[in-house]
Amino acid sequence: xxxxxxxxxxxxxxxxxxxxxxxxxxxxxxxxxxxxxxxxxxxxxxxxxxxxxxxxxxxxxxxxxxxxxxxxxxxxxxxxxxxxxxxxxxxxxxxxxxxxxxxxxxxxxxxxxxxxxxxxxxxxxxxxxxxxxxxxxxxxxxxxxxxxxxxxxxxxxxxxxxxxxxxxxxxxxxxxxxxxxxxxxxxxxxxxxxxxxxxxxxxxxxxxxxxxxxxxxxxxxxxxxxxxxxxxxxxxxxxxxxxxxxxxxxxxxxxxxxxxxxxxxxxxxxxxxxxxxxxxxxxxxxxxxxxxxxxxxxxxxxxxxxxxxxxxxxxxxxxxxxxxxxxxxxxxxxxxxx
Numbered sequence: 001x002x003x004x005x006x007x008x009x010x011x012x013x014x015x016x017x018x019x020x021x022x023x024x025x026x027x028x029x030x031x032x033x034x035x036x037x038x039x040x041x042x043x044x045x046x047x048x049x050x051x052x053x054x055x056x057x058x059x060x061x062x063x064x065x066x067x068x069x070x071x072x073x074x075x076x077x078x079x080x081x082x083x084x085x086x087x088x089x090x091x092x093x094x095x096x097x098x099x100x101x102x103x104x105x106x107x108x109x110x111x112x113x114x115x116x117x118x119x120x121x122x123x124x125x126x127x128x129x130x131x132x133x134x135x136x137x138x139x140x141x142x143x144x145x146x147x148x149x150x151x152x153x154x155x156x157x158x159x160x161x162x163x164x165x166x167x168x169x170x171x172x173x174x175x176x177x178x179x180x181x182x183x184x185x186x187x188x189x190x191x192x193x194x195x196x197x198x199x200x201x202x203x204x205x206x207x208x209x210x211x212x213x214x215x216x217x218x219x220x221x222x223x224x225x226x227x228x229x230x231x232x233x234x235x236x237x238x239x240x241x242x243x244x245x246x247x248x249x250x251x252x253x254x255x256x257x258x259x260x261x262x263x264x265x266x267x268x269x270x271x272x273x274x275x276x277x278x279x280x281x282x283x284x285x286x287x288x289x290x291x292x293x294x295x296x297x298x299x300x301x302x303x304x305x306x307x308x309x310x311x312x313x314x315x316x317x318x319x320x321x322x323x324x325x326x327x328x329x330x331x332x333x334x335x336x337x338x
Contacts, residue, residue, distance in 0.1 A: 020325045023071055034084075050125055061221075068322060158183055246283070254286075
């Protein structure tokens with residue numbers, strides 16, 4: 001593999017997801033057909049609740065990456081369509097469970113499933129989607145693919161538990177935070193891209209390159225998500241503004257603001273993360289402190305670092321439409337304001 005590295009700074013126009021959407025349009029039509037078919041059940045509540053989230057306007061970035069990576073590998077078959085659907089089911093299941101754990105009111109700009117259907121139904125339909133994902137993996141017949149996706153599912157669950165135990169713990173370090181998002185977010189990005197190399201029968205080096213691409217993109221993606229929650233200039237993100245703050249989540253903007261603050265500011269953060277300062281005026285003060293110390297931009301700068309690592313990871317693949325689209329999708333992910 002060659003090493004033709006593409007820089008984040010080399011693009012002259014605003015990054016767009018359009019090339020990725022065009023690249024994957026035909027494949028995603030097939031993936032969406034699988035998703036629609038496999039979310040059905042004789043129990044009406046299951047497709048109703050699953051459809052509430054699945055049809056809720058998400059970009060389906062993870063299955064799209066599976067399709068794009070297959071294009072990058074020159075794969076001509078269709079095995080990756082079912083596997084991409086499995087990836088989306090895993091992701092959707094985790095979102096359903098997360099909303100119950102977090103007590104979320106909104107998801108993708110509308111009422112969260114747990115608000116509409118209740119916590120018990122939301123958890124159980126999340127379980128149903130996990131089982132559908134594993135059915136699709138087994139149907140594919142590759143033990144290696146099954147190992148990659150099942151391991152990712154296990155790591156995601158560990159990451160969510162790790163995040164839960166770190167909640168309201170002001171002493172959480174940046175290293176621990178990166179470990180959490182590497183598990184709860186980046187693991188599925190990595191698996192989603194790597195499995196395409198497996199079905200395309202590419203080399204171990206190419207598998208690892210796509211794993212690194214997905215993993216670094218996943219970290220960058222989550223860093224930007226966490227920055228947006230405190231970015232006063234960002235548009236609405238489709239969830240309640242300040243959710244992370246009120247839930248006492250130690251995301252990077254807070255970790256940096258606490259580290260950079262004086263004694264008075266640190267006292268505020270200790271009280272806020274402990275759950276004693278959660279009113280709107282407290283959120284406004286938190287945003288002001290984060291802006292004062294440049295913590296949103298610092299978080300975005302770290303995201304750009306991981307984004308560059310993602311782009312560099314696929315530099316050994318041919319400089320064709322797929323690689324360019326994937327690189328621009330990375331740039332789009334870190335430039336977004338919502």
